[in-house]
Amino acid sequence: MRLHGEVSFDEDEEEVVMVPAAALSSSPLNGGAVPVTRLVVGYALTKKKVKSFLQPKLLLLARKKGINLVAIDDTRPLAEQGPFDVILHKITSKEWQQVLEDYHEEHPEVTVLDPPNAINHLNNRQSMLAEVSDLNLSSFYGEVCTPRQLVIMRDPSSIPTAVAMAGLTLPLVAKPLVVDGTSKSHELSLAYDEASLSMLDPPLVLQEFVNHGGILFKVYIIGETIQVVRRFSLPDVNTYDLLNNVGVYRFPRVSCAAASADHADLDPHISELPPRPLLEKLGKELRGRLGLRLFNIDMIRELGTKDRYYIIDINYFPGFGKMPGYEHIFTDFLLNLAQSKYKKCLSGG
Ligand SMILES: Nc1ncnc2c1ncn2[C@@H]1O[C@H](COP(=O)(O)OP(=O)(O)OP(=O)(O)O)[C@@H](O)[C@H]1O
Numbered sequence: 001m002r003l004h005g006e007v008s009f010d011e012d013e014e015e016v017v018m019v020p021a022a023a024l025s026s027s028p029l030n031g032g033a034v035p036v037t038r039l040v041v042g043y044a045l046t047k048k049k050v051k052s053f054l055q056p057k058l059l060l061l062a063r064k065k066g067i068n069l070v071a072i073d074d075t076r077p078l079a080e081q082g083p084f085d086v087i088l089h090k091i092t093s094k095e096w097q098q099v100l101e102d103y104h105e106e107h108p109e110v111t112v113l114d115p116p117n118a119i120n121h122l123n124n125r126q127s128m129l130a131e132v133s134d135l136n137l138s139s140f141y142g143e144v145c146t147p148r149q150l151v152i153m154r155d156p157s158s159i160p161t162a163v164a165m166a167g168l169t170l171p172l173v174a175k176p177l178v179v180d181g182t183s184k185s186h187e188l189s190l191a192y193d194e195a196s197l198s199m200l201d202p203p204l205v206l207q208e209f210v211n212h213g214g215i216l217f218k219v220y221i222i223g224e225t226i227q228v229v230r231r232f233s234l235p236d237v238n239t240y241d242l243l244n245n246v247g248v249y250r251f252p253r254v255s256c257a258a259a260s261a262d263h264a265d266l267d268p269h270i271s272e273l274p275p276r277p278l279l280e281k282l283g284k285e286l287r288g289r290l291g292l293r294l295f296n297i298d299m300i301r302e303l304g305t306k307d308r309y310y311i312i313d314i315n316y317f318p319g320f321g322k323m324p325g326y327e328h329i330f331t332d333f334l335l336n337l338a339q340s341k342y343k344k345c346l347s348g349g
């Protein structure tokens with residue numbers, strides 16, 4: 001790693017001072033002027049993501065903590081930019097992924113958050129949930145599973161038969177198969193009857209709708225930190241709705257910040273957060289299995305159960321800007337990364 005220094009925190013001021021290794025060996029930390037080294041974090045993000053993530057409060061705190069956030073210019077070779085300690089990115093094009101992989105081969109000392117091949121797993125709604133299916137968390141205060149789902153690649157007219165053969169129960173949520181950061185990939189719909197399934201537009205995933213009291217838990221993972229918030233979600237569907245609704249209903253993005261349900265007056269059976277040990281175990285398992293450090297999980301609790309949870313969506317580098325206190329969590333995460341790399345260097349690892 002480029003950084004040859006120790007990261008130390010001044011808890012009151014939230015300042016960080018990085019002391020080069022040479023200085024550490026000759027002078028005590030508490031005496032004289034301490035040279036300040038910066039942690040350089042390059043970022044390659046869409047304009048939308050820059051706006052939502054790089055908010056002034058994050059930029060300010062990062063500067064205070066000695067973290068230099070630098071925009072990567074995608075019209076220039078990466079090797080001519082930097083040097084970087086960390087690269088943060090959310091660009092899904094194949095070209096960018098190749099650029100990043102080539103760069104990482106040349107510069108293994110740079111931490112790439114996260115590896116493109118691991119991110120690709122989340123860019124498809126079928127592979128995204130595959131790791132969850134094998135989890136066995138029943139001893140951790142709950143059961144975690146995924147709704148039954150079917151992938152349809154083409155030919156809308158074949159959907160009603162395919163659904164009947166797979167034995168899926170209506171209503172079904174239809175979701176575009178590929179998630180690529182475009183608003184189109186978030187255009188979802190709810191199909192109430194079998195006949196109208198042929199109006200859908202493949203490639204898509206058809207997922208059984210699970211009643212959950214209209215509340216969703218968004219579990220944010222930033223390295224080892226886990227934070228959960230409540231959001232309003234789609235309302236339950238009852239037998240009356242099923243009998244009286246036909247067709248396909250497109251629905252807007254319901255899981256946005258405006259729909260935070262953290263301060264709403266809700267039935268405690270519905271609003272109670274999933275148990276902490278379950279979330280800790282889930283976060284740890286998925287971090288390892290997915291090989292990712294920055295993501296969130298959308299979880300719902302089946303209505304009428306105390307501990308049966310469904311994971312319905314996992315997002316890479318989601319809207320962290322909506323997560324309370326994200327500026328502290330994110331900057332600490334970056335500094336911890338630097339510190340563990342430095343320790344590893346010192347121990348010769
Ligand atoms: N199987 C399901 N059962 C019940 N509700 C669901 C189901 N799937 C999705 N929903 C509802 O639809 C919303 C959007 O679905 P999903 O999270 O899969 O879409 P997305 O576009 O990937 O969302 P995000 O903005 O979080 O990336 C969920 O937040 C939830 O409210």
Ligand SMILES: O=P(O)(O)O[C@H]1[C@H](O)[C@@H](O)[C@H](OP(=O)(O)O)[C@@H](OP(=O)(O)O)[C@H]1O
Nearest residue numbers: 048049052181255256296315318319320322
């Ligand atoms: O934080 P939650 O509620 O999960 O929603 C996020 C989505 O899951 C992400 O996919 C969005 O990012 P992209 O638009 O870069 O895919 C992300 O966009 P944002 O970072 O611009 O807010 C969010 O909409």
Ligand SMILES: [Mg+2]
Nearest residue numbers: 255298313314
């Ligand atoms: Mg979601």
Ligand SMILES: [Mg+2]
Nearest residue numbers: 179313314315
């Ligand atoms: Mg999503």
